[in-house]
Amino acid sequence: MSNPASPPAVDVLDERPGLTFPPGFLWGAATAAYQIEGAAAVDGRAPSIWDTFSHTEGRVVAGHTGDVACDHYHRLGDDVALMAELGLKSYRFSVSWSRVQPTGTGAANPGGLDFYRRLVDELLANGIEPWLTLYHWDLPQPLEDAGGWPARDTAARFADYTTLVADALGDRVRYWTTLNEPWCSAFLGYGSGVHAPGRTNGADAVRAGHHLMLGHGLAVQALRAARPAAEVGVTVNLYPVDPASDSPADSDAARRIDGLANRFFLDPLLRGSYPEDLVADLSTVTDFEHVRDGDLATISTPLDLVGVNYYSRHVVAAPVEGVEADPAPSCWPGSEDVRFVTRGVPVTDMGWEIDAPGLTETLRRVNGYTDLPLYVTENGSAFVDSVVDGQVDDVDRLAYFDAHLRAAHEAIDAGVPLRGYFAWSLMDNFEWAWGYTKRFGMIHVDYDSQVRTPKSSAKWYASVIRRNGLAAQ
């Protein structure tokens, strides 16, 4: 921030009594490698599936790529200084597998590891706890060429890569997330194809989901072997799924989508089994022959924490008889004809409905699966921002954070062991298929000049962190 001592532009906290979070609550912000680093071909980094995808015409809005992004690779020191001014207690970043192990196999690339060593050292020097995500969607392209996540071997490769990172950074990094949002990797990457690698086959998407979770389990075991003191978890993106009406047909539609979006991951990871109704729903897509004896035990290897990414709620309805499902490739294999209904409530610039109570509901649901400590590892919103006189007064984003932190607090009041919250995102960045057209950052990035400008939400978040809490309403 330019002047951390100046009063926050929006500070409702002075006017109302406080809502305090538990002592030691881990206030953070999150990013991901491909979204911010740039330096795509520097120091030995080779292409990942996101390099290939973004360089393929028609895949990303306006042909945007992550080649330069926020140029964080070359601005690490300044960016960590901004985090320190915000008062972040923790920073969640991801490691680019293609930087560390450019071909996806074999020895580590020392140049790539050095970047993350410098980042971790800089964070620690500033009193910021590093939170390392091993996989935020950027599979080395050679592994995709060998079959990608639908191929079982990719899971073993992920465990090998994990060992390289654990050996290099495990003495300084306490918190580890294996996968970020395996639903997106599997069902957007191999189902609808709107994310890299852009394949469109329902059975492959289901296989990818399984092998991602298998890779997660093997990675947990690799981390335990290399670094017994590490705190290890996984991050899933969850949605409450409501039926549009109380008709049995709509309830069934909600059950099906809940199965694919939430229970496909929660049940294997935390209970060691696939839900029977989900397997039945997918019977026209796959016979699950890719699941081998012992896989579910590996997938459910005990964890230390669970990360939850929360953005919105789904409301769904049964197919209308006689109306054909959208012929576009779907991220809901076997349930392509379920209708997603909008409720007319306020939405973000992504068109995602704003639903803060859904966060309380989601955290309570995960707590029904496990007593493990939970962390919100992402939550945030895109809005159209404008820079006026060097300021970005992002009142909508600030209100989104405020409402969701209240919802998080409500979960804590209800007994959920929520230990931290990571805002998405520290700064504007490459929003996948939307390129640079969607801004989620608390810090504005001018992509021509790379100038960073903390928005009102950043100044407000700094005050929340300082007080370890929010104003009551």
Ligand code: FCB
């Ligand atoms: C999540 C992703 C993150 C970002 C936000 C908006 O699904 O994990 O990288 O794109 O959505």
